[in-house]
Amino acid sequence: MTDRQLNRVHGSVRQYEVFARKLRAEPLKLIGTVVAPDDDLAAAYARATYDEERWIEMAIVPRDSMTTLWAPGEDAE
Amino acid sequence: MSLPGLVLSLADNKQLLGLRYAEWATRAPSLEADIAAAAMGLDDLGHSRVLYGCLEPLGEDPRGPERESDPGANRALPYFDRPWTSWPQFVAANAVLDTAFTVMIEACVEGDVEVLRTRLRKMLSEERYHFLHGRSWLKSGIDEEPLLDAWCQAVEWFGPPDGDVAELHKQGALSRGPGELVARLEERLERTAPRLEIDWSGWDPERRRGRPGTIDERTFGMLRGLEEKRFYPAGA
Numbered sequence: 001m002t003d004r005q006l007n008r009v010h011g012s013v014r015q016y017e018v019f020a021r022k023l024r025a026e027p028l029k030l031i032g033t034v035v036a037p038d039d040d041l042a043a044a045y046a047r048a049t050y051d052e053e054r055w056i057e058m059a060i061v062p063r064d065s066m067t068t069l070w071a072p073g074e075d076a077e
Numbered sequence: 078m079s080l081p082g083l084v085l086s087l088a089d090n091k092q093l094l095g096l097r098y099a100e101w102a103t104r105a106p107s108l109e110a111d112i113a114a115a116a117m118g119l120d121d122l123g124h125s126r127v128l129y130g131c132l133e134p135l136g137e138d139p140r141g142p143e144r145e146s147d148p149g150a151n152r153a154l155p156y157f158d159r160p161w162t163s164w165p166q167f168v169a170a171n172a173v174l175d176t177a178f179t180v181m182i183e184a185c186v187e188g189d190v191e192v193l194r195t196r197l198r199k200m201l202s203e204e205r206y207h208f209l210h211g212r213s214w215l216k217s218g219i220d221e222e223p224l225l226d227a228w229c230q231a232v233e234w235f236g237p238p239d240g241d242v243a244e245l246h247k248q249g250a251l252s253r254g255p256g257e258l259v260a261r262l263e264e265r266l267e268r269t270a271p272r273l274e275i276d277w278s279g280w281d282p283e284r285r286r287g288r289p290g291t292i293d294e295r296t297f298g299m300l301r302g303l304e305e306k307r308f309y310p311a312g313a
Contacts, residue, residue, distance in 0.1 A: 009107045010217060034109055035107075035109060036109065036213070038213050038216075040209040040210075041209065041210060041213035041214070044113055044207075044209045044210035044213070045110075047206045048112045048115070048117070048206065049112050049116075
C-alpha cells in the first residue's frame with residue numbers, strides 16, 4: 001500500500017500489525033493489519049475489526065517498529 | 078428523579094447513541110472507521126439492553142404505555158433527536174457524550190447498589206475502545222459547534238448541582254455528584270469543559286435536557302420495531 005493511500009484520511013498514519021491468540025498454550029499469531037494515525041485509534045480499530053473470535057490476548061505493533069531481517073526476494077545471509 | 082429514572086435515561090441515551098453510530102457504518106471517513114462505528118453501535122445497543130434489564134431488580138420500572146405512541150416519552154438527549162449530518166457530530170458524541178455516559182456508569186459501579194455494581198462493570202472494559210476512538214479523532218481536530226453542543230448536553234445530563242444526581246451521591250448509590258462527574262469527564266478527555274451558563278429553570282428533570290423536542294419519526298418507528306413483542310406468536 002502506498003503512503004498516499006495510507007494517508008487518505010489523516011495527515012500521517014502508520015500501519016499496525018495485529019496479533020492475537022485464543023489459548024495460553026498458543027503463540028501470538030498475525031491476524032491482520034489496521035491503519036491509524038496513533039496507537040489509540042489503532043487499538044480501537046483492531047478491536048472493532050478483529051474481535052469476532054474469543055481471543056485471550058490481542059496486541060498491535062507499528063509495522064515500522066519491526067526490524068526486517070530479510071524480505072521476500074532477499075537472501076537470508 | 079429516582080435511581081431507576083436515571084438508569085432509564087442512561088438506557089435510552091445508549092440506545093439512541095448506538096443507533097446513531099450504526100447509521101455511520103457506511104459513511105465514516107475510512108473503512109476502519111466504518112467498522113468501528115458498527116462495532117460501537119452494537120456495543121451501545123447491548124449496553125442499553127442490560128440497563129433496561131436492571132430496572133426491574135431496582136424495584137421500579139418507569140416505562141409507561143405512553144412510550145408506545147409518544148416519541149416525547151423517550152429520555153434521550155436532543156443530540157440524538159435527528160441523524161447526524163456530519164462526521165464532527167459523530168466525533169463530538171463519541172468523545173464527549175459517550176464518555177459522559179461511561180463516567181456515570183463508573184459512578185454506578187463504584188456506588189452501593191448491588192445490581193448496578195455487578196451488571197454494569199463489563200461495560201467499562203468495552204467502553205475503553207470507544208474512548209480511545211473518540212479521543213484520537215478529537216485530537217485530530219473537529220469543528221467547535223458540535224463539540225460545544227455535546228459538552229453542554231453532557232453537563233445538563235449530569236444535572237443541576239443540587240438535583241437528583243447530587244442526592245443519589247449523598248445516599249451512596251453513585252460515587253460522584255454532578256460537579257465531580259464533570260471533573261471526571263474533563264480528566265478523561267484531558268481538556269477543560271467550555272464555560273457554560275446553563276439555565277436550569279427550563280431543565281426537564283425526567284428527560285434530563287433543557288431543550289424540548291423528540292426523536293424523528295423514522296427512528297421512533299424503528300425503536301418500536303425493536304421491541305421483543307414483535308416476535309411474540311400471534312394472539313399471545
